[in-house]
Amino acid sequence: MKVLVAVKRVIDYNVKIRVKPDNSDVDLTNVKMAMNPFCEIAVEEAVRLKEAGTASEVVAVSIGPKAAQEQLRTALALGADRALHVQTDERVESLGAARALAKVVEEEQPELMILGKQAIDSDNNQTGQMLAALTGRPQGTFASAIKVEGDSLEVIREVDGGLQTVSLKLPAIVTTDLRLNEPRYAKLPDIMKAKKKPLETRTPEEMGVEVASQLKLVSVEPPAERQGGVTVGSVDELVDKLKNEAKVIS
Amino acid sequence: MSILVLAEHHDGHLAEGTAHVVAAARQIAEHSGADIDVLVAGEGVAAIAEAAAGLEGVARVRVADHAVYGHQLAEPLGDLLVALADDYSHVLAAGSTTGKNALPRLAALKGTQQISEIIAVVSADTFKRPVYAGNAIATVQSADALKVITVRPTAFDAVAEGGSASVEAVDTVVDNDLSSFIDEKLAQSDRPELGSAKVVVSGGRGMGNGENFKLLDGVADKLGAAIGASRAAVDAGFVPNDMQVGQTGKIVAPDLYIAVGISGAIQHMAGMKDSKIIVAINKDEEAPIFQVADYGLVGDLFELVPELEKKL
Ligand SMILES: Cc1cc2nc3c(=O)[nH]c(=O)nc-3n(C[C@H](O)[C@H](O)[C@H](O)COP(=O)(O)OP(=O)(O)OC[C@H]3O[C@@H](n4cnc5c(N)ncnc54)[C@H](O)[C@@H]3O)c2cc1C
Ligand SMILES: Nc1ncnc2c1ncn2[C@@H]1O[C@H](COP(=O)(O)O)[C@@H](O)[C@H]1O
Numbered sequence: 071m072k073v074l075v076a077v078k079r080v081i082d083y084n085v086k087i088r089v090k091p092d093n094s095d096v097d098l099t100n101v102k103m104a105m106n107p108f109c110e111i112a113v114e115e116a117v118r119l120k121e122a123g124t125a126s127e128v129v130a131v132s133i134g135p136k137a138a139q140e141q142l143r144t145a146l147a148l149g150a151d152r153a154l155h156v157q158t159d160e161r162v163e164s165l166g167a168a169r170a171l172a173k174v175v176e177e178e179q180p181e182l183m184i185l186g187k188q189a190i191d192s193d194n195n196q197t198g199q200m201l202a203a204l205t206g207r208p209q210g211t212f213a214s215a216i217k218v219e220g221d222s223l224e225v226i227r228e229v230d231g232g233l234q235t236v237s238l239k240l241p242a243i244v245t246t247d248l249r250l251n252e253p254r255y256a257k258l259p260d261i262m263k264a265k266k267k268p269l270e271t272r273t274p275e276e277m278g279v280e281v282a283s284q285l286k287l288v289s290v291e292p293p294a295e296r297q298g299g300v301t302v303g304s305v306d307e308l309v310d311k312l313k314n315e316a317k318v319i320s
Numbered sequence: 321m322s323i324l325v326l327a328e329h330h331d332g333h334l335a336e337g338t339a340h341v342v343a344a345a346r347q348i349a350e351h352s353g354a355d356i357d358v359l360v361a362g363e364g365v366a367a368i369a370e371a372a373a374g375l376e377g378v379a380r381v382r383v384a385d386h387a388v389y390g391h392q393l394a395e396p397l398g399d400l401l402v403a404l405a406d407d408y409s410h411v412l413a414a415g416s417t418t419g420k421n422a423l424p425r426l427a428a429l430k431g432t433q434q435i436s437e438i439i440a441v442v443s444a445d446t447f448k449r450p451v452y453a454g455n456a457i458a459t460v461q462s463a464d465a466l467k468v469i470t471v472r473p474t475a476f477d478a479v480a481e482g483g484s485a486s487v488e489a490v491d492t493v494v495d496n497d498l499s500s501f502i503d504e505k506l507a508q509s510d511r512p513e514l515g516s517a518k519v520v521v522s523g524g525r526g527m528g529n530g531e532n533f534k535l536l537d538g539v540a541d542k543l544g545a546a547i548g549a550s551r552a553a554v555d556a557g558f559v560p561n562d563m564q565v566g567q568t569g570k571i572v573a574p575d576l577y578i579a580v581g582i583s584g585a586i587q588h589m590a591g592m593k594d595s596k597i598i599v600a601i602n603k604d605e606e607a608p609i610f611q612v613a614d615y616g617l618v619g620d621l622f623e624l625v626p627e628l629e630k631k632l
Pocket of ligand 2: 076077078079106108109112131132133134162163164167184185186187188189190192193194195196197198
């Protein structure tokens with residue numbers, strides 16, 4: 071079966087972000103960018119399906135600026151067969167991404183599409199669910215295990231109360247949670263090989279989709295800073311402070 | 321036009337989160353003058369509907385009681401919301417795994433960009449929400465006719481009980497042959513729910529193994545606390561996934577949060593830094609958790625935690 075994975079270029083998860091002085095947005099100049107960690111898990115799962123002989127082809131898709139091709143090359147180095155870049159400089163949010171992905175699904179007809187559960191920049195957690203709705207396919211969100219069973223897919227989901235197992239009729243959409251797998255690192259020879267793998271670039275205009283966000287970003291502010299507290303010297307002092315100063319225990 | 325709140329419920333009980341989401345809806349209603357409806361969707365949910373009718377500020381509870389809504393799978397829930405949405409200016413749900421699962425489907429089918437996990441209502445179309453693991457707060461404005469919103473429950477004080485809304489059946493029944501429920505393994509615990517507990521004690525990689533997490537039980541027992549964990553502790557298999565606190569786990573804001581053997585990565589802090597008082601117990605005095613802790617205790621948790629239990 072053909073598997074599509076969606077990868078988003080985001081700020082590296084280790085970087086502490088800064089807000090621009092004019093409060094118009096977060097400052098991303100000269101900031102280290104990377105593949106969204108949940109997308110790394112999506113790529114890994116797709117590649118494992120291919121290694122197991124379940125998937126026949128893995129196609130990576132990204133919507134974003136020219137530089138998003140770096141993340142597509144990473145996906146190719148990790149084992150994707152080809153990549154599709156929907157190039158735009160617009161501020162794209164989940165609905166726009168889902169619309170573009172739905173168009174790709176219509177053209178490519180994959181049996182399985184794997185996305186991250188959440189992009190760590192917007193923290194939206196929407197795109198996979200939106201894509202499922204737009205394509206009329208079932209969704210297995212926050213997946214910690216998936217198994218193809220004939221023409222359906224069994225998905226174990228991480229939910230607030232514990233774990234839930236659902237069965238989805240293929241073709242289906244899956245979004246990854248942290249425990250689905252542990253992504254591999256790309257090896258140097260694979261990074262070299264990835265440079266020769268096919269990467270197609272298209273624009274939202276020629277695909278006939280609107281990707282720009284419908285939400286107006288009014289302002290962005292740093293959060294209220296917490297005042298660092300004190301170091302206490304002993305458990306007795308801690309208990310005393312909690313009782314008599316903070317008054318949070320009795 | 322009215323505001324619709326999707327009720328959160330589990331195991332036959334209305335979840336605490338709903339009263340917080342209704343509180344957010346009331347703030348929107350102050351700007352728009354709208355009535356608030358609550359939708360209870362599920363199977364055998366009459367008692368839940370009664371509980372929802374008692375929430376202050378709710379005008380009407382709509383009950384979709386049918387087997388297709390059992391287990392609240394996203395596909396039928398999304399279709400039900402789409403069928404009802406034309407009566408509403410706003411549809412709200414908790415930023416729970418149920419709300420996150422279903423609401424984007426409604427948003428997509430209505431051509432709306434959903435606004436996730438709002439923490440403040442500025443006006444009927446403008447909201448504040450954390451982005452980048454809470455390291456920035458974005459103010460966003462929606463021009464979409466329908467606003468689809470998930471709410472961070474800890475950011476809004478729950479409405480009181482004492483309301484007396486009308487309860488009406490919704491007879492819309494949708495089909496679902498796309499997905500089916502197989503089973504679930506839910507955590508069994510006598511402790512308070514993590515998201516609404518007044519005290520939370522969390523353990524990290526420093527706990528060393530799952531067995532050692534029992535050390536936290538004694539402290540939690542004395543404080544009536546819920547127990548949480550860092551991602552590292554969950555990944556290592558010390559404790560189940562439903563205990564993860566953080567950017568991509570649960571958000572908590574108790575009166576007292578005690579972090580034990582947790583370094584304080586930004587992804588963890590995103591889930592707990594709105595706690596009123598934070599205590600950190602860590603042997604590394606350079607650990608970032610101390611930068612947000614009101615009271616830091618530097619030392620070996622295997623000595624300090626048993627001592628703390630004894631002295632509480
Ligand atoms: C996409 C993504 C999402 C993530 N989401 C989350 C999330 O939701 N929640 C989350 O928590 N993390 C999340 N993380 C992981 C996060 O980046 C950190 O890796 C994680 O929080 C570290 O957990 P920890 O503090 O338990 O472990 P460590 O960072 O290893 O810290 C262990 C601490 O224990 C202390 N210690 C060890 N032994 C003792 C002892 N005997 N006595 C006292 N102290 C001791 C050490 O000094 C150290 O500070 C996410 C990461 C990514 C990439
Ligand atoms: N611009 C994009 N390009 C490719 N994939 C995306 C994009 N935006 C979101 N996604 C996918 O959707 C997932 C969840 O993102 P979100 O719902 O926006 O938090 C990501 O992990 C990606 O797999």
